[in-house]
Amino acid sequence: MTIVQKVRSMAACLENSLYDPTTCNAFVCDITRETISEKIAAESVDVATMIFVLSAIHPNKMPFVLKNIFEVLRPGGMLLIRDYGLYDQAMLRFGPGHKLDENFYVRQDGTRAFYFSEEYLEKLTTDAGFLVVSSKYVSRETVNHKENICVPRVYIQGKFCKPEVVDLNSNTNQL
Numbered sequence: 001m002t003i004v005q006k007v008r009s010m011a012a013c014l015e016n017s018l019y020d021p022t023t024c025n026a027f028v029c030d031i032t033r034e035t036i037s038e039k040i041a042a043e044s045v046d047v048a049t050m051i052f053v054l055s056a057i058h059p060n061k062m063p064f065v066l067k068n069i070f071e072v073l074r075p076g077g078m079l080l081i082r083d084y085g086l087y088d089q090a091m092l093r094f095g096p097g098h099k100l101d102e103n104f105y106v107r108q109d110g111t112r113a114f115y116f117s118e119e120y121l122e123k124l125t126t127d128a129g130f131l132v133v134s135s136k137y138v139s140r141e142t143v144n145h146k147e148n149i150c151v152p153r154v155y156i157q158g159k160f161c162k163p164e165v166v167d168l169n170s171n172t173n174q175l
């Protein structure tokens with residue numbers, strides 16, 4: 001989706017009669033550049049989800065993005081992540097010329113995909129101040145009906161908590 005399409009869908013959402021600004025706060029935001037706490041009060045969010053979002057972001061920008069989310073979560077708040085895991089079939093199928101960096105690829109349509117190891121995701125999140133509650137690979141089979149094949153997929157799924165008391169000296173928080 002382009003930024004213009006996103007702004008249009010957001011406008012449609014805000015105009016919908018069911019949209020209630022007293023309970024919802026919908027906005028478009030580039031989480032790699034904009035500070036989310038300018039749109040949502042710092043330390044006010046119970047749960048943030050990133051479902052196949054982090055893998056679309058350049059690895060150099062991931063630390064900023066996670067700190068950005070950390071800032072708006074309340075102490076004890078949770079970040080839930082599901083994303084592509086290392087050696088997922090889609091990663092193994094990339095041909096020459098698609099690799100941009102270690103575990104980072106560009107698809108045919110120009111979108112990017114990063115494939116996470118457990119260690120990498122845990123380091124990223126703990127460096128941003130989170131505690132790892134759980135982090136594991138999830139294996140699934142998806143059926144490609146067009147090619148009549150079963151594709152083994154590898155995802156990564158994790159639950160990361162903002163500590164009740166932030167230890168400013170630690171970057172290796174583990175539960």
Ligand SMILES: C[S@@+](CC[C@H](N)C(=O)[O-])C[C@H]1O[C@@H](n2cnc3c(N)ncnc32)[C@H](O)[C@@H]1O
Binds near residue numbers: 031051
């Ligand atoms: C593959 S889609 C996943 C969408 C949805 N969560 C799902 O599972 O279908 C990747 C999402 O990451 C979001 N995203 C990528 N880069 C972003 C950025 N810099 N700021 C905000 N969102 C971003 C895109 O808007 C897009 O919705």
